[in-house]
Amino acid sequence: MGKMLAERGDFLEAESLLEPLANDYLEDKNYQQFIEVESVLLRIYGELERFDKINAAKERLQDLVIRSEFQLNSRMYYVLGVCAALKEQTDVAHEYFQQALKLGLDTNIKKDICHAIYGMAWVYRMREQYDNALKEIYNLQVFFELIDIPDLKVSSLILNGNILRSMGKYDQALDVYWQAYDLVKESKHLYMYIRLLFSMGYTYLLQGETSMGKVYLNLAKRSIDPKNNIFMGNAIDRVMDKYADISESEFDLVLDEEAHQLLEKKKGKVDFKSQFILLDLLKLFMSQPGQVFSKEALVEKVWKQEYDPRVHDNKVYVTIKRLRKLIEPDYDRPKYIFRSKQGYYLNKSAKVMVHH
CATH class of the missing domain: 1.25.40 (Serine Threonine Protein Phosphatase 5, Tetratricopeptide repeat)
Known part of the structure; x- marks a missing residue:
């Protein structure tokens, strides 16, 4: 019941139900159930910003370990990792999640392995180590083909999206x-x-x-x-x-997709009517400022064709040139569209807005 209330967002009521339950499990030395309830409570404390209770939960768990009343397992280390992560102690959390993963693999309990991997991805994102975080998300997706954990699957997708957003x-x-x-x-x-x-x-x-x-x-x-x-x-x-x-005045480029118009900070309105390729090219660049698009990628995404250098090299060059002439305040000194060895990209520092 408490978990259902938490899923519904009724954290205060869930807290009032689960705290006595956790105490009962602890008194009865039913440590496995105690840890499961404590895991839910930690999420509740995080949402309610009850940092004092997060500290108390960690101390209670550590006390169990010190008194050797509970054999350390993957789930225990995972919960300790959650405590540390909620307090933004990423190094400590990383160690706990690593240990949780090791024990999960040793015992081959897939649910524990999945939670530990999720914890690792969470910490890597907090550290801004996004490539490592995505690797852990990929590992998690492999396990989801073997075991169904609906809540964790949704959480991992949200975390995956958050990592990509940060990138x-x-x-x-x-x-x-x-x-x-x-x-x-x-x-x-x-x-x-x-x-x-x-x-x-x-x-x-x-x-x-x-x-x-x-x-x-x-x-x-x-x-x-x-x-x-x-x-x-x-x-x-x-x-x-x-x-x-x-306000729109704060942006360098404001694209109105429906009207097929661009508002450039210095040039004013730029009309893209009947210039669909140029518009699609601009939309692609504005969707990911700083992202380098190779000629192959541009041909595939804008022209919807398979890249052929004999056909497309000059076409890409000419189209980029036309786009620059339309949007650059000074064509000879471009500030938006740049070229690298790998392809073309929109200046990462450009402030852009898109109206659908």
Whole structure:
């Protein structure tokens, strides 16, 4: 019942039910059930920002270990890792999750292995070691082919999306969030739904799609109970406050997809009507500023053709040149479209916004 309340976002009521239950399990020395309940309570404490209770939980777990009343297993190390991660002690958390993974592999308990891998990915993201985080997510996906853990699968997809968002890969992040959304629809897990709304809204804002981002964030805001969802409520407020006063004048490039028009800070309006290839090329660049697109990738994504250097090399060169002439305030000194050895890209520092 307590876990169901937590899934629904009723953290205060869940806390009141689960804390006595955890104490009962501890008194009865039913340590396995105690750890399962404690794991749920830690998520609740994190959402309610009860850092004193997170500390108390960690001390209680460590006391169990010191008194040797409980044989250390993968699940225990995972819960200790969660305690450390919630306190942003990433080095300590990493050690605990590594130990959890080792014991999980030794005992071949796939559920424990999956939780440990998730913990590793979580810590790597906190450390901004995104490539390592994605490797752990991939490992987790392999295990999900062998075992079904619905809540962890959704959480891992949200984490995957968050990692991609941190890497500036907004389109990929949104694709992953939509995968998570399909699973949440089946599970009817309200809190996961709110997490998704927030993650998607934040990603749209970072992508420059301010209107869309605010829609999702407002939906997330309306879906929460401020008393029950303190952490998420604060996160939403911080993002909404940061982007509350954003106006188009703050952006270098503002694209109106429906009107086929671009607003460049110095040049003003640039019309892309009947110039569909140029528009698609610009949309691609604006979707991921700083992302280098090879000629092969451009041909595949913009022209929807298989790359042939005899056909496409000059076509790409000429099209890039035309795009520069349209959007660059000074064609001889480009500030937006650049070329590298690997391909072409939009200046990462360019502030862009896209209206769908």
